[in-house]
Amino acid sequence: LKFSIDAKSLSVGSDGVVRYTVVITSPSGAHNVNYEGIRCETYDWRLYAGLNADHDGWDRTVANDWMRIENGNLNAYQASLYQDYFCANKAPTGTAKWIVDNLRHHRIATSLDR
Secondary structure: OEEEEOHHHOEEOOOOEEEEEEEEEOOOOOEEEEEEEEEOOOOEEEEEEEEOOOOOOEEHHHOOOOEEOOOOOOOOHHHHHHHHHHEEOOEEOOOHHHHHHHHHOOOOHHHOOO
């Protein structure tokens, strides 16, 4: 699977949650689009909505409560986003612009000189 983050959707809330839209594409070209959040303080993630069947709006009926990020899942992209780009020391690594820039240039948290 290929995972892509929509740069325009990424935001960092005053509540320490990084919110973003992720596009998950299968090798056959099928894709899912989700609006999610990662809470840096607690290593949790949440699905707020998914793209509806008509592909013209959000389906909020798929939303879930906060869940612990699982490192061992086959598709644990949330763990990678948390550890490599979004969070450090239980807080967002920076502004949305900073995070998007690091994603674009594949600069992970351990490679950054601050």
